[in-house]
Structure formats: structure tokens, C-alpha cells
Amino acid sequence: MTGSIRRIFFFVALVLVGGGSVQAAAIINDNEAVASQIQEAVEQAHDTGQLSVLGREIAGIRLIPAFYTDRRFTPAWTDEENINDLYQAIFRADQDGLDPNDFHLPVISLLLEAATETPLDAEAGASLDILLTDSLARLVYQLYYGKVDPVSLDGNWNLKRKLFDSDPVGLLEQTLAGHEVGQLLEKMQSTLPSYTRLREELARYREIAAQGGWPVVPGGPSLKPGMTDPRVIVLRDRLGVSGGANADFFDSSLEQAVKDFQTRHGLDSDGVVGPATLRDLNKSVAERVDQIRVNMERLRWVSSERADLAGEFIIANIAGFTAYYFRDWKIAWQTKAMVGKPYRQSPVFTALLSYVVINPTWTVPSGIKRRSIIPNAKKDPNYLNQNHFDLFDVNGKLVDPVSIDWENVNPRNFPYRVVQRPGEDNALGRVKFIFPNGFSVYLHDTPHRELFGETSRAFSSGCIRIENPFDLAEILLSDQPQWSRENIDAVYAAGTTRTIHLSRKIPVYLLYLTAVQNFTDGELLFFPDVYNRDAAVLEALDTPFSAAKPFSDGAS
Secondary structure, three states, X not given: OOHHHHHHHHHHHHHHHOOOOOOHHHHEOOHHHHHHHHHHHHHXXXXXXXXXXXXXXXXXXXXXXXXXXXXXXXXXXXXXXXXXXXXXXXXXXXXXXXXXXHHOHHHHHHXXXXXXXXXXXXXXXXXXXXXXXXXXXXXXXXXXXXXXXXXXXXXXXXXXXXXXXXXXXXXXXXXXXXXXXXHHHHHHOOOOHHHHHHHXXXXXXXXXXXXXXXXXXXXXXXXXXXXXXXXXXXXXXXXXXXXXXXXXXXXXXXXXXXXXXXXXXXXXXXXXXXXXXXXXXXXXXXXXXXHHHHHHHHHHHHHOOOOOOOOEEEEEEOOOOEEEEEEOOEEEEEEEEEEEOOOOOOOOEEEEEEEXXXXXXXXXXXXXXXXXXXXXXXXXXXXXXXXXXXXXXXXXXXXXXXXXXXXXXXXXXXXXXXXXXXXXXXXXXXXXXXXXXXXXXXXXXXXXXXXXXXXXXXXXXXOEEEOXXXXXXXXXXXXXXXXXXXXXXXXHHHOOOEEEEEEEEEEEEEEOOOEEEOOOOOOEEEOOOOOOOHHHHHHHHOOOOOOOOOOOOOOO
């Protein structure tokens, strides 16, 4: 925001809030003439499907004509309190990581400043009225939906987001008539605990930036406990650890501070400042502010499903390699998770968990069958038997792999279904959790449990592998007495495949959050952008708001 606009804000805010406040009659002096100008603008929108006011594109291209037609084109913003509440909300939009300029702040400021000197003429008065209405619509839209359409970045996105059950035109009328602009905008803001935490951290990081940011630790060899190095002094300053007379010595207190930093940033917690840790230490405050803004936007995409984010639900944070089971936003279970490799990325979506399978079989997806199973079988026809795979023809008949002419097999037209039998080496491990979806993605165990010891765990072909699956099964089935942990373990020990339906369906959210609160202690966590998705969200956030459909029935 430029200095001139900031000065205008303080001037106008003083006039609106202070003792010499602008009276409604001082903004415009001819309601009928303003109404005529509003009618002309509405007819232009009807004729062209577009509307621009003083060079500003109007986003509510369906809402605004309907709103003003319903009120016979009379000005809507004739109340000082409504104008002030909206203006203050526009100026505070950056507290939610949004851009006040998206809400016509420069033009509205200039018009309000002009109105403090002399009433606006009909054209300017109509322009101000329409801009204020569009600004309110934009604010409601961005606070509730988010600014960016997630489908434009990820065609797999399937979280449905409805705005209101009520008529949007009626809601606007009710809001202005009841002087409830502030209340409406407060209602639109996400109430998710993680969003509230990020909002607080955004303010804190901006304050750090205003004070000059943090020091940059010079490059060089890895800094390790026990070393003496002038760079250790800068490292102490960066982490806020005093050193006394031996400030250049890497002592145990500094080692613990480094480990804490590494834990909070998704790094190997070894206490050594190597290249990865140094890179994260030296990320600027501005970069962290942008990362927080990106993830606030992602949470806005999710929080319009706020009715479902209550009771019990499961969240798998792909970027954080962690899965959680919540009851009323209190963690009842969490575990390390493995997610899809960068070239087999786990999708972001939601579905309902319906049943659990103990000792599952694994039907090999066509892509893995083509890329892995068939080439290995071509090299060694015994590969399938050795790895406990069965072949079935189109009639479901078991086929002996030795009977197939592997040399002439076409991997793209292989007519057999490949199924791995239950067992310790089954790719799904000992238990899987099914929430039917179009991606063939679910939560499951893995035979490669040693990989949970890694910090970065992008190892799967898209599914979410979890470290402690039987603990989750016990929790999910706790309302069915016949499925005690003892009985679950007995079924597993018997080696037979058993499907157990839950008594209720539980929402599962696969999300991608690179900045989020720690759900146990509230600390802010940053994670590496393993799929390189942050940049596209940030670019869209920083692009001027386009003519979307605020207050439409649209769900994405």
C-alpha cells in the first residue's frame, strides 16, 4: 500500500470515526440523480455482461444488478456506520493475508476524501455506492471461499463449498438495514483453530519484519556441537540463545535450540546446521509471511465445509507426513505417514471412511502393473509366485503364470488381474482403511515400516501409509464391542481377510499444508514444499482479483 493511500486512510478514518463525522447527506446531495446513474450502470451490465466503475472491474456481475434492481436503483450506502465498518474491514483485510486493493481501497479512499470537502455529484456518488457494494461482496467471498479457486490449481479438488442457504440479495439488504456489516464479515472469517493460529503468527512475523527481520547466518562448513566459530554468534542471535563470554562456542543449549528449530521446520533433528538447516534459517521473514498467507488461503478453501469439520474426522497432512484423528478438534490419535512420491503425488480431496479390512489383498493398479509387475515377470516368470501374486482372467479364473508366453506379452493390453495375497509382504500391510474415491487412494499399513524413521517420507504411489494402523482400527471400532483390540489381533493372527464396516461414516481430509499449527502444543510448524505447490498459490493470491461470482450459488 502506498504512503499516499495510507495517509488518505488515516484522514478518512478520522473523519468517519471522530467527532466531525461525515453525515449521510454530505456524501451525496441528490438521491434521485444517483439512482438514475446506478440504473444506467445496471443496464450496461445487463447489455454487455460486464461492468466497470472508474476503471475498476466489478466482480459481482450478477449480484449487483439484482441487488439494485430489487431496491429500484436507490443508493444503498447512505449510512455512516455501514460505510465506516466496511472501510475499516477493507483496510484490515491484510490481517487475513488478503490485499486491500482487491476491495477498491484506493478509489473508495479518494471518493470518501472528496466527500469530506463537498458532496459528490451523481456520477461519483453512484460509482462510490456500487464500489462499496462490490467491495462487501468481494470481502465476503474471499474471507469465506478464499481468493483463489482451488480447482484452477488442482482439477482433483472435490471439497464442495456452498455459501448461503439464504438469498444473497436479501442478505445484503438485511445486513445494511441492520447495520451488521461488521458482524457479517466476522461470521465469514474461518473459525478453524489452525486458521486463527496462522492469523496470529502472520501479525507476529510482520512485526519481526518491521523491526528489520532476523540475521543471516553466513555460509560455510556445517556447524556442529562442540565447535568454536564466529558464525555461532550469529546463529545464537538468529535463534535467541544467549552465549555469555563464550558466544562463539556451540554448546548444548544452542544444540537444543537448533534441534527445536529443525523439528518445527520438518528437518532432520540432529542439532547440526548443515545445508538444509542453514537454508531454512536464512529464509527471509517475507518468505515466511508469504508461506503463512498461502496456507491461510488453503484453510479458507477447507473451512467453508466447517459443518463437517466437527465431531470426529481424520486429516492427513501430505506436506507434514502426518495423519490425525480428531474428536471436536482434540487429537485422539496421530501417527507418522508416508505420502506419494513427487511424480506420484497424493491428491487433495475429501471422502467418507466406511470400512476397515484386516489382512487385505492388493489388486495391483494398471499403472503399477504396467511399470513394475509385467517387466519383472518378463525377466523371471517365478517373480509372481515368489511375491505372492495371483493372476485372474476376465472370468475370474486363476491362471498359472508359467503358462503365459511372457516374451509376447503386451504391457498395455494385459488381460489379467494381478492380486497380491494377504501377508507380511503385502503392499498394503496388515490393515487398510477405505473411503471410496475416484483416485484409488486410502490409508493403509506397509511392509516397509523402517521408512517411518525418515524425516521426509514421500515414498508411496499416492496412498497414505500410516505407522500405527491397528491403533486407529481400535479407535474406529471402539463402539462395536465384538471388535475389541483382542479380537482385531486374533483376526490378524489367523491370516484371513476380514472386512469390518464402521457404524458411521467418518470424513477424511487429505490436505496439503506447509505451514500449520502443531495440534498438540499450538506451535507454528513449517514444512518443506515437497510437491512445489506453494508458488502457484502465492502467484494467484498476488494477482488482482478477477470477476468471480460472489454470492452466487457456485460451489467448487
